[in-house]
Amino acid sequence: MGYEIVLAASAIGAGLAVLAGMFTAVGQGFAAGKAVEGIARQPEARGSLMSTMLIGCAVAETSGIYGLVIALILLFANPFI
Numbered sequence: 107m108g109y110e111i112v113l114a115a116s117a118i119g120a121g122l123a124v125l126a127g128m129f130t131a132v133g134q135g136f137a138a139g140k141a142v143e144g145i146a147r148q149p150e151a152r153g154s155l156m157s158t159m160l161i162g163c164a165v166a167e168t169s170g171i172y173g174l175v176i177a178l179i180l181l182f183a184n185p186f187i
Contacts, residue, residue: 112186120180126173134163 141159145152179185 109187112184116180116184116186120177123173123177123180127170130166130170130173133166137162137166 137159141155144155
């Protein structure tokens, strides 16, 4: 009985970890949209805005990758079993 509960909880945890990827995509889309708005308002600041946005998106992407790694660990190499 305990084995099934651990597997079910691991599946739920993996699903929650995958949500990190979804929220990462939403945040990156929001950041890109705001960068485009900033470039439209002030075209001469394009280089500064683009570099800042790309660094921010790279940092945000790591949280999505961490969520994917945690989900894969919980599904295939479960340390709780």
